[in-house]
Amino acid sequence: MRWIITSAWPYAHGTPHLGNIVSSLLSADIFTRFLRIQGHEVIYVTGSDEHGTPIEVKAIQLGVKPKDLTDKVHNEILKILKGFKIEPDNYTRTHNEVHIQFVREVFDKIYKNGYIFTKKDKLLYCPRDKIYLPDRFVIGKCPYCGYESARGDQCENCGRLLTPTELINPRCVICGETPIVKESIHYYFDLTKFESILYKWISESKTLSENAKNFSIQMLKQGLKPRSVTRNNRWGIPAPFPDASDLTIYVWFDAVLGYVSAVKELFLKRDMDPDKWKEWWWDKDTNVAFFIGKDNIPFHTIIFPALLLGTHDPYTLKFHIGSTEWLTFEGKKFSKSKGIGIWGEEAISLLPADYWRYTLTLIRPETKDTDFTWKILEYAVNEELNNHIGNLVHRVLKLIAKYNGYKVIPSSITRDSEKELNKLVYEVSAKVEELYYNMRFQRVINEVMKVVKRANAVINDERPWELYKTDYNAFKSMIHTLAKVIRDIAIMLYPIIPDTSIKIFDYLNLPMQNLRWDIIGKDFDHEVEIKRDFKPLFKKIDIEELKKKLSLMRGEHIKIDENYLKKLDLRVGKILEAEYKKGSTKIIRLKVDIGDKIIKILGGLGEYYKPTDLIGKTVVVVANIKEKKIMGEYSEGMLLAAIDEGGGISLLTPDREDVKAGTRVG
Ligand SMILES: [Zn+2]
Ligand SMILES: [Zn+2]
Incomplete structure (x- = not known):
């Protein structure tokens, strides 16, 4: 099957923190790796979301060009991806020619198909900053739930999409002044025309999660409103409509189309047919998976599909939404200014990729908000990775080295404990496969850990080093079973801790093309001589030391003379x-x-x-x-x-x- 995987595009005015990373970039990478070892044809695309007022305003404040600012952040994100072993096929950016052209073409089609109308708009204008205030730069009281700091585009508290003029007691985010209302012509995307087709699509979809369905159906029942797709910003994609030379496309409507343009750009980079992307996006059987925070659901079940439908082109709508709840840091919201949290660039200089990938997957906020704590990091690395997984792999390799001349010889099982272990691997791998497909990565770890613990217990109970003396055949078969088990653990955990799995395959001297799901449970097909220079997979961490390192990195608490x-x-x-x-x-x-x-x-x-x-x-x-x-x-x-x-x-x-x-x- 064909899959296009994508994740919320990091907004290029700052680097992502652990919470952003786990919900979008890392989750998409895990899913991509899983689908690949399942034998699917997969493309993972994402990129930096560069346009819009927050970046324009920040650039003004810093006295630089918006592009200078986003260049810097984009390059930092590339380094973070590398450090986390997150490997999209195309990590691009919205300020690139392919994307800009594509967005203009799409809006031109939507306009010609009659889904765009103009309206004189009452917009909020800050007389002090002398700019039109874009939706999210106005805050005020939510008219639906009464939340005091609702943003003009969406209420963070109740999740409803808003327009800034709906807000009660609106204020300018930059200076706090009460904005005045000014008139300006804007171009509107008539979402109301898509209500019934979206309703039918969502309610009949076999791929959308219940959560995404319920949320979206509820919104449709409240009724959709036309949404303005243009802004008065300069930093953005010029709107392709007549008489709109001073307007750009609203960043939200520009960025979501990156899911398509990034695939187009990927094939162009690979020197393939410029229309190759259509084989993917214009095929009803192509699956598309989005990894996003829960607040982004409506943009992916309402606005993005409506844009695609508005082109009248045959886009696939076989959508899967892997949305997450929020991750907090030691019980608090991530905040750069308050120093609460760990950011991508810090994380990668503290620990290797797999330590973070494993810990973040263990606490991935799949069904409820979860909390990152230093204690959990310590537990995940020292206990689960080091004492359980690392210990098991090292024990098995040492048994093979010490008692069997580094050799694993295929042989049929002799003992009940092996039979049970094989059965457990079979059951767990079936369960884990289902969990991965359902994007429940957190529970994958719990399942695989059952195998790890059982295998460690089998070694303790069966004492292979004694079997070696009393019953060599039983020993030989035990070694083969245990080698299979660590190989299968490596395959099952590969999407989460790829470096470790590759290392296990390397130590076992198995060909990397065997790192595939259908190998799980299979006997070795011939004798294998393992590598002689294997080392422990993990090192224990000291939390106090890590905290000190982080503090030094940030220049906190430095005593000077x-x-x-x-x-x-x-x-x-x-x-x-x-x-x-x-x-x-x-x-x-x-x-x-x-x-x-x-x-x-x-x-x-x-x-x-x-x-x-x-x-x-x-x-x-x-x-x-x-x-x-x-x-x-x-x-x-x-x-x-x-x-x-x-x-x-x-x-x-x-x-x-x-x-x-x-x-x-x-
Ligand atoms: Zn609200
Ligand atoms: Zn202002």
């Missing part, structure tokens, strides 16, 4: 002039007297101070900091300020006002 501080030229400064930088209400340009000279400083103070309040203020300046370009202009120093959790700024100032400009601060 006095001389280090002396390198900083800290001085008292007097602000002589202050004005907004042209085109910005956030950046203020200051002229500051620092004793021996007057320097220019640009700072993001506009949200907290008016220029007139700053003139005459006594402040603390870092005078020897490297010049930095901010919005095209050099800043020659930095002001010290207290910064609260929400990013609020309060400038530091000497206790007495009569301190002279240029006075050393130490």
